[in-house]
Structure formats: C-alpha cells, structure tokens
Amino acid sequence: MLNLIKSFSKRQKRGILLTLDSVLVVLSIMFAIVAQALPGGLLENMIAYIPVLPYVLLVGIGVSMWLGVCSIQLNSYETAAIGMTGVFAMFLTITSIVVSNVLGLGMPLGVHLVFGAAFFSSVVISRAVLLQLVLAIYRRSTSRCRVLIYGAGTTGTQLVSALRGHENIEPVAFVDDNAAIQGLSVAQLPVYNPLRIADVARDKKIDRVLLAVPSLSLPKQAQIARRLEKMGLEVQTLPSFAQLIGEEALVDKLTPLSAQRFLNRAEVDDTITETTACYTQKVVLVSGAGGSIGAELCRQVLERRPKKLVLFELSEFALYNADMELRQLSENREIEIVPVLGSITDARQVRKVMADHGVQIVLHAAAYKHVPLVEANPLAGLVNNVFGTQTLAEQAAKAGVERFILISSDKAVRPTNIMGASKRLAELVIQDMARRSATKGGGTIFSMVRFGNVLGSSGSVVPLFQDQLSRGGPLTVTDKLVERYFMTVQEAVRLVLQAGAMAQGGEVFVLDMGKPVSIYQLARQVIESAGYTLRDEDNPDGDIEIEFTGLRAGEKMVEELTLSGERFPTQHPKIFSTREEGLSEIEIASATRRLREAFVASNEEMARGVVMRWVEGYARHARERKTS
Template structure:
C-alpha cells in the first residue's frame, strides 16, 4: 500500500474514533447526544484538526504499527493531552466551559481507543502471523545493549526464525526484570535448567566484550543443553555493515582458544610496507596467502606472490585483484621453486623487494619423517637460496617463518627448521639485510593441521583420531599468525627470534571434543580413538629453549629470544652429503646437529684423547 493511501485510511479511522468518543462522552456525561448545536460542531472540528496536525507533527502516521512500542504510546498520550487542553481552553473562551466534562471524558476515550486500535495490529502480528510461521524459542545470553539490540531485531523481523523468550545475565540487578517485555531469568550457571524449563530451542550469545576464556565458560554450559548455540557477529563487521545484527554465526574453535588476539602496531607496520615492494614465498599456502591478505591492507606498491603450485598462486592472485581492484597495488604472481637458486636470484633482481616474508616450507611432520631428503631440499636449501638472493640484492628485511617444533626437535621437520634458523642468524651477522625469525605454534585451520582432519572425520561419522590423551599444543589463528609475521618485520633490528605469548596450551583431546560438539554431535555418537604418538611427535611443544629466553617483551605479548650456538660448517657438510645418505642416517644427522649433540660428541672425543 502506498503511503498516501495508508495516510488517508488512518485519518478517516482517527476522525471516526474522535467523533464517536465525543458522542459517547456526551451520552455518559449528559445522558443524551446533541449533534446539531454549535458547541458540538466547533469543538469536534477543533479536536479533529488538532489531532491531525499533532499526529502529522509527531510523525505518528509514519510508524509501523505491527512493531508498536512504548514510544508510540507516549506520542498518542501527548497528542491527546495537548488536544484536550486546547479544546478545554476553547470551550471556556467561547462557551463558558459548559462542556468541559465532556471534553475530558472524550479525551480519555480517545486515548484508549486510538492506542488500542494501533496495538491491535501489533497483537494480530504476534498472535496470528507469527503463529502461522512457527519460531524457535530463543534464549539470549547477555541483557546489555547488544543483547537488547538482538532481541529488538528478532521481535521486529517478521521473517526471523527465532523468537526471544528470555535473557541470561549474571548481573543480579537485572535478574527478574523485563527488557522489551522479555524477562531476565537467570545467570550463566542456570542455563541448563532454564533451557529445560522454558523449552528453549536456540541460544544466542550476545556479549561482544567477552574474553575467549569467558566465552569458553559460557559455551561449555550451553553444550550441556545440546541446543544449537550461535554468537553475535564481530562488532567491526556490524559497524562496517558487512552483516546485520540478526545474522548470527556458529561458534568456531578459534573463539574457544581462551585468550584474546594480540593487538599489533599498525603504524610501524604501515611504515615498513606502505608504498614498498613486498615479496611472499609460499604465497599460495594457508599462512603465506593470509600474509598476502594482511600485507595488502597496508597498500604496498607491489605485492609479489611467489610459489611452486600454480593453482594456489592463481587463486590468491584472483582474490587479491578482486578485493583491491580499485587500489593502486600491483599484484604479481611468480611461479618458482626455492631449490632453483638462479630463479630466486632472478626474481630478487627484477623486483628488488623491500621486505621478504619467507613462508614456503614442508611442514607435515610424519611425511617429512618418511622423506627427510625433501625436507632438507625445501626447508633448508630453499631457505638458504632465498636468503642469499635477498642479501645479494640488498633487501631491507627478511622474515623467516619457523615453528615451535624447532625447539629441541624430535622430528625431521623440526630439525630442518632449527638448522634454517641457524642459517638466518648467521646471515644477519654477515649481511646488510636484517634477517629475523618468527616462531609460533600450531595454526588452526591451516593445511595439514588437525582441524580439517577432525572435521572430515566428523562429517564421515567418526571416530575422531587423537594420537595421545595427554598431547597438548599451542594454537593460534591463521590471521593472528600472519599479523605476527608482519609485525616482526616492522620491529626487526636483525638476528631476533620473535615468539608470540600464546597463553595456555590446549589438549588435543579437548579440541576434538569441542569440535564434535560444535558440529552438533555428541562425543558418544562420533567417538574418539587414540592411535598412539606418530614418528617425530612430542607430547608437548616449547617455544623457546631455556638458554634463548629473555625476560622482556619487545612488544605486548611478543617475546624475543637471544641467539644460541650456530653450526654453519656442519650444516654445509650435511648439505654436501645428504643426497648420498640413507634416510635413517640422514634423519639421525639432522637431529644430532639440530640438538647440538654432534659438537658435544666431538668435545668428548678430544677430551678423552688429551687425557
């Protein structure tokens, strides 16, 4: 219906209500109805004109009455009060006030009938229309501004599948109160009981200020109910308009890490990237591609995407070109193998990058145990080729991505990463380029991580395989890991090992259980099977050796480690001989060298000869 048609209908209805109220008031006060005298004609006309003007002034005819609330009721009350006073003053002036009682009685009737007619529309929507489209009884956790906003949106959206039944809030002052007519019916510890009592079918967590530890606590209580639980979108997404307040998302494993992400120094990062040439190796991988996304936000002049897999490089190239199609960023793909030293030299010579983020590596622990020579070629020799090319062409900063598995390594992958760190630290001593290392733990959702495997196993009906019930790991998100790498480049003086304060480690079995529950299943249905520790794995990981630890933080939640002994001669010997070694012998050489056992053994021999 067009606005003018709607306006005409409401004016006619209100005029009828006003006339009816005046006539009925006459009947109640005077015992009869008199419509022919001048008093009635003047008073009725004045009241109708006053109502029409005030309703237009207060924009009452623009209100959507199916969503009527206290605000609309107050407008009607003010209009009736003003109109009654004006009519009474007019009656006193012109007619000596002989019909004051009729005017007041008519005013009361007009307020009751006009407001009642409006709220009948709201009542019809709530009782008839919504019942034709059954909604899920929803519990909103958080009775603050965000929770109230969520409830209001759900109440006003006739297409919503959710109907708010109650709030949960630990603030005792709010409990037993009503907000928008919805009761606050308990605290977080009451969730399980409330869900059963009120037959709740859906839960929405609407507290944007929650820390991940607090969210984890609330979510564990929600899991006891086996009711689908969702969370309010991120505030920045709401503000930017990417999503609306009623577009809830499922709780992700990342939400339950138990710590807040590190906030980074965007000003220093911008100084190191904006209008500069940035090169990312392994740009098609999960970490490398995210580094490209994060770096692109700071508007580099050129972003070089270097990788070995053409499909993955093409994918990130197309994504970035679409995202930044209106920005002056030149995005250049380069298909290259790190083991090709000439190609690496050629790339560095052509683009002269200001900063290089070296993310290319083999990282799958069991696979590298079976193929140690490939780990040497890609992780160690590839790093040397990239670092040499960067140094030769005067790159300002070279950031190598390492792993917590490089600390006291028990795997080939960890050993090659540790030896690569030694190379990088030595390069820093010999080169004008600032060489630094960034170390972090497991990355949630990256290729080869446990999360994709668990999700696939759950989708297939289980069981989820965990190597050991006591295995623990540090975890971080892909964006967080990538931001740390970029921040390290901005903070680099050369030679540092940057480590993120990753909070408390997480048990893999707890991660598996949470993921099962997040997928809408029970642990009993899917099952968890313990398969035993795989070759090269440890029960727990470390981020720094004892001799590397410095007490100070270079930046909030970012630590820096000191350099330790470097065995460059032995590394050179290993590279010269690795292709002729048996796999087991190569694995042993790698682990001995990475753990400094080779040098200790030589000293022992010398000591025994001299004695």
C-alpha cells in the same frame, strides 16, 4: 516380450496409446448408450452415432497430442496426468454434444455425460493396468534389487510408493526403532526390529538397505551405516525433502565455526600499529604464498598498501587461487600483483625475481611442514626447508633486500622429527646470515618469528576434526595427554608482521600463544560446538567417538617455544624475544656441505647423521626412540 517393449520408439509408444484411446472412445459411447437404455437398442443407436464418431476421434487425437496425454510415461502417470485426462474427456464430451446437435441426432444429454465419465475412467484404469503389465514383464525378465527400508515414517512410506513403480527395485520390508509399529504392516510391508536386521536380510535375500531417516543426525546415520556395512549389506542414505530442494546441505550439515572459538582465550587485537608502515609502498615477496600462512600474509600485507606484491609459490593450483583472490582484493588500490611459479631452491630463478622486481622485503613462509610426510621423506624436507631458506636468504642479501623474516615453528625447539630439525637448521642459517650482515653494516635485516600450531591452516587439527565429524566420526587423537599451542592464522600473521617491522637483526621472536591446549579437550569442543555429544564409556549412546591412535613417529607430548626457557619483552605485549646460541659460519658451512653430499648420494641415514650432529636435542630424542 521385454526386448520388444524396449525396442519401441517414443513415436511408436505414442501411436499405441492414441490407438488405445480411440478404441476406448468407441467402447465408452457404447457403454453410455447401454447405460441410458435408449429406445432402439445398442446397434441402432451406434449406427445413428457413426456420423459423429469421426469428429470425436479427430478432436480426441488432436487434444491428446496438444495436452501430451498420449506422451506421458506410464510410471509418471499421476495426479497432474489424471487432471489432463479429465480435460481431455471434457473436450470429447463437448465435441459429442455439439456435433450431435448440429446433425440433429437428438440424443439425450445424459448419453454424452456418461460417455465423458466412462472415457475418463477407462483411460485412467487402462494406464494403471498397462503399467502393472509392463512391470510384471520386467520383474520376470530381469533380476530386481531387493531393498530393506530403515525407517517406516513419512519418508519411508513415500519411498515405498515411489519404488513400487520402479522396474528394477523391489521394497521388501521396513525396520524401525519405534516399538509401537514393530510387528505391524506399513504401506503393506512388515515392520521389524532393527536388532533383527541380520536375520531379515538373510531370510528375505536383501541386496540393499535404504536409510529413510533424514531427521537423524549425520553421525547417527553414519553409525547405523557402518553397522550395516559390517553385515555385508550395501547401504544408501535418502536425503530429506529440505536437502533435495537445496535448503539443507546434502553432505556437510555442520555450521561453519570460526577458528577463534577453540582458542579458549581472547584473540590478539587486530589494531594495525604504526610500526607496520615499513611495508607501505615497498616491494614485498612472500614465499609459499599459496599456503595457509603465506596467503594470509599476502592479505594482510595488502592492507599495508605495498607498491608491489610478489607471490612466490611451487604449487600451480595454490598460486592460481592466491593470485585470483588477491587481484580481487587489490582492485582500485594500484598495487601490482606478480605471481611467480617456481622453487626457492632454484638460485638462478630467485636471483632473477629479486633483480627484476627490486624486492625490498621478504616474508619466507615456504616450507614442508607436515610431520609424518617429512619424516617419511627426509631428504625432500631437508632440501626444501634448509637449502630453500639458505638460497632465498643469500640471494636476498646479494640483492640488497631491506628485511628478511623467516616464519619458523615451535617444533624447531629440541625437535624429535625431521620436519622440526629442518626448521631448526633453517633458523641457524638465518642466524648466521644475520651475523654476517651485521658485520658488514647496513645490510639486510634478518630475523625469525617462532610460533606453534595455527588453527584452520591446511593439515591442522581443527579442519581434520571437522572433516572426520562430517563423515560421522570417529575423531582421531594421538594421546589423551597431548597438548599444543594454538593461534588463529589471522592473529599469528598480524604478530609476524609486527615482529618483522620491529626487527633490528638476528632476533628470535616468540609469540605469546597463551597456555597449551589439550588436543583431547579440543576434539570434545569441536564435537559439542557442532551440536553433537561425545560417545564414550560414560555415554554409550552419544553421537561421536574419539579414538586414540598413539603418538606418530617424531611427535612430542608437549611442544616448547624456546631453547633456554627465557623470554624477554618487546614493545608489543604479545611478542617476546629470546637469546639462543647459534652455529658459527664455519659450522654452518660444514653442516650444509655434508647435507648436500647426503642429498647427492640420496643417503637418508647420512642426512639424519647431519641433523643429529648439529641440531640440539635431536640426538637425545633419537636415542630415546631407539631404546623405547
């Protein structure tokens, strides 16, 4: 029977309903004649009505197809369809009255009115009966998904009404936190205490739990879902009506927060000083232009109106996004945007780009910077960060570039990981290039700017926390005592450009990042800024939990910004310089040669040995890790 129903085409289904309605027309007029108790009885009056019947049937078929009454699916036959059926019945009543009067039958008006009412009622009842018959066939022929609905409020009861017309889903019971309705029936389904979910699921053979509590916060829903999934239940969440019509985001209910809200200090003034005029009408190359810092460098360099901006990027997708954005920003400014897809380790390509575009300033932001990834792939990290910097710097010097600014990191100071060590080696390379350039006189000005973590950049902690928050937590923190320096990407880049403009050659600039920030307190701040509460021992009913995972390989509790601890003021109050001893040209040559040999041999231990030999502080930290 089920296969037969499924085999019917739409046209066949429409024909069946038209036939059924035609039969109901005949039965309804018979009922009207009997109900009105006309003289002559049913047979005599039906014979008299036969001339009218074809007209009524023809009008009925035409109106049914016009209004679409015969095409409405049984499970969609609701208020609007019932209204159309009323219009359908009215047309038939009018037809019956008009044709009867034209043919002079003289039937009382009451017969026609009862006919219309009877037809309307019989059509509505027939659709309901047919739906139940079809559903009964489906229920017997197919396995149905038995669902438990979490939440017996308005959303839950509406959900039950919808599911009762579904052929494959059967609502079985409710669970609700409201003690006032526990033990009662809502929408003809029993309501249980959520503490009994495991027993209810087992006794009633529940296949799935539907969360019909859109008023609960997302973390609360996620907390309930995780508890149910641990019981082996499949869980689905029902969005609120506001979410369905697009007034509320379905996935991310967090209000976007500006990164500066988490600084706990005033942001650096964004005034563009005269010193940055050195970028105006110059050809500027930004390496790593698709990254968070590189892209912001490009945006702010555009504000200085360069002649040409060269975007050098390894990732095609990142370069595409950066190129599209910057072209829009540079409209009507007569600034040429040049996207270059390639690696800074490719000397031939770098040389050609420098020559073809006459690069005058290089802002070197390209680097592998994610500590755990570089720790797991030391050779790739060292090659990109060290040899890439060396290649770009050497080609810049050969091309007569005016300024070369390296974007460095606080992790380069006495590093405990390969990423930090690679950045320190890159600094040593630039310091060596600066000394060599100074001896020649009038050469490229090499300098570097060192700062800590950037709020809002890819892989940084705040976007990670917000992503974890959107999934209901927990927020993961390595250790309760871990602290980091933070700046927004906008203020960091603003100061980088200021420092680069002030550089005379060989400086190590350090940005004033204020006091280090507790990552644990930052996590709490992210939770509270989103309107949630922290769940811990003091508040077990809170929304979001903070989970401590332990320090990762190569991580410090607190980062440093200088090797010597000394900072000397510059003409900008937020930019300092520091004096640090570098390596000689011979030592740099020896370190890079040995590192290249390690890369050719694909020998990670040899590469770590080079780092241990030449990077201050790394050997001590490495020994500490082995003994701990």
